[in-house]
Amino acid sequence: MNKFKTAFVSFFSIIPNTSGSASMTNYRFKNWPYEKKLFQLSHLRKKNTKNTCSIFIGKETPLNKIFKLPKIIFNVFNYLKNSKRKLIIIEGSSWIFYTFTILITFKLLLPNTKIIYISHNVESEIRKEFSNKFIYLLTKILEKLVFKYSNLSTVVSDKDKKKIKKLYNLSPIIYPNAISLDFRLNKNKIKNDYIIYSGSYYFKPNKEAIDYLNTKIMPQLVKKMPHVKLLLTGGGLDKKYPWLINKGIVSKNNLYNFIYHSKLMCVPLTFGSGTRIKIIESLSIGAIVLSTKKGIEGIKLKNLKPPFIETDRKNFVRTICKIIKKNKIIRSKSMKDKIYYKNLYSMKNITKNFIKEYSNLF
Numbered sequence: 001m002n003k004f005k006t007a008f009v010s011f012f013s014i015i016p017n018t019s020g021s022a023s024m025t026n027y028r029f030k031n032w033p034y035e036k037k038l039f040q041l042s043h044l045r046k047k048n049t050k051n052t053c054s055i056f057i058g059k060e061t062p063l064n065k066i067f068k069l070p071k072i073i074f075n076v077f078n079y080l081k082n083s084k085r086k087l088i089i090i091e092g093s094s095w096i097f098y099t100f101t102i103l104i105t106f107k108l109l110l111p112n113t114k115i116i117y118i119s120h121n122v123e124s125e126i127r128k129e130f131s132n133k134f135i136y137l138l139t140k141i142l143e144k145l146v147f148k149y150s151n152l153s154t155v156v157s158d159k160d161k162k163k164i165k166k167l168y169n170l171s172p173i174i175y176p177n178a179i180s181l182d183f184r185l186n187k188n189k190i191k192n193d194y195i196i197y198s199g200s201y202y203f204k205p206n207k208e209a210i211d212y213l214n215t216k217i218m219p220q221l222v223k224k225m226p227h228v229k230l231l232l233t234g235g236g237l238d239k240k241y242p243w244l245i246n247k248g249i250v251s252k253n254n255l256y257n258f259i260y261h262s263k264l265m266c267v268p269l270t271f272g273s274g275t276r277i278k279i280i281e282s283l284s285i286g287a288i289v290l291s292t293k294k295g296i297e298g299i300k301l302k303n304l305k306p307p308f309i310e311t312d313r314k315n316f317v318r319t320i321c322k323i324i325k326k327n328k329i330i331r332s333k334s335m336k337d338k339i340y341y342k343n344l345y346s347m348k349n350i351t352k353n354f355i356k357e358y359s360n361l362f
Helices: 020-031 062-081 096-109 124-130 133-149 160-169 205-226 252-261 275-285 313-325 325-345 347-359
Strands: 004-010 035-042 052-056 085-092 116-117 151-155 195-197 229-235 244-246 264-267 290-291
Touching: 004 020, 004 062, 020 035, 020 085, 020 275, 020 325, 020 347, 035 062, 052 062, 062 085, 062 096, 085 096, 096 116, 096 133, 096 290, 116 133, 116 264, 124 133, 124 205, 133 160, 151 160, 151 229, 195 205, 205 229, 205 264, 205 313, 229 252, 252 275, 264 313, 275 325, 313 325
Parallel strands: 004 035, 004 085, 035 052, 085 116, 116 151, 195 229, 195 264, 229 244, 264 290
Antiparallel strands: none
């Protein structure tokens, strides 16, 4: 009988690592020091391994995920049932209904199982903006219950903690987003000068930002700098523009290289919560970031420039031109600052400190 087992549960694909949320869970999983196994719902057919159980859902829809919840519950149960100490870590970058179902089920099936809810954002806030009223209200009710009845619930920033306190009168623990950088620098650069945005077009805050880049920023920018392109990664966009280099879903190593060789990462987000892991990664490899205050929210900045922060997106074109013209000078500063971000947001250090402080609760 094993003394301690941890089941990581995710309702989206973590392996392969193709999104910011997937990166977070992947990094956390790799740096978790105890015996562990990842259980994921995935729209990709993946072979199961000793440490990974993938449950194929076909098309990624809420209904398909709901139908597969019994299967993920069955697999987690079999993994944990003979362990003296049982821990489930639920990654919260999906609809809170799935998390609530797992939480309640294991409170009944294995009542001595400890459950940690890792929120990636304040989900009710996003649902209020982008979903119908029924889904928003249901999400808000379930989110409160999940935060209340998990043995431990976490948020990624002090700002999100204050939001949860205001919404539900509960005080979660801060477990910041973090990184585990590991990439090989590829010297085969894209010929064009380009700015980059990375994020799935299926996620509505990303969709709004990408549409703004293509309809507002790039038409003005190419009038001033015709040679500059917009490079996108993350998949989902099927539109074509003369300035667009659409790479779709790329490997983590390729993503880091695209960011590294870019003139800047441009993040015109106006909505969302949590912290953007790709911004942390970009700062940690020495890239320049131009963002709204919303995009950079929750990140402890060493300096304001770089990264550059523009409150009004209308000023982005002017600032992009300024950064590209003085790119070498500005880049030298961002390269010096990258050590600060690599150390501050090391998943290995953050997870080690988290376990040291809160292991008595699980």
